[in-house]
Amino acid sequence: MAVLKVIEILSNSEKSWEDATAKxxxxxxxxxxxxxxxxxxxxxxxxxxxxxxxxxxxxxxxFEVK
Structure with missing residues (x-):
């Protein structure tokens, strides 16, 4: 059984939402x-x-916690 954790991250980009997500x-x-x-x-x-x-x-x- 895998244990997963969720974190919240904020990001920005001058190009696009996709670029902000990738960064x-x-x-x-x-x-x-x-x-x-x-x-x-x-x-x-x-x-x-x-x-x-x-x-x-x-x-x-x-992400998976090991």
């Missing part, structure tokens, strides 16, 4: 091993004037 998983994998999945719980943007300047994601990352 979060890549950074988390430096200290968290055995990542199984990432669930995008929430998405938002920062707007300056009439332009989107930043994409933000709130992720739930699941």
């Amino acid at each position: 979060a998983v890549k950074q988390a994998s430096k200290s968290v091993k055995n990542i199984r999945s990432a669930y995008v719980q929430d998405q938002s943007v920062i707007v300056s004037g009439d332009e989107v300047t930043e994409f933000r994601v709130n992720l739930k990352v699941t």
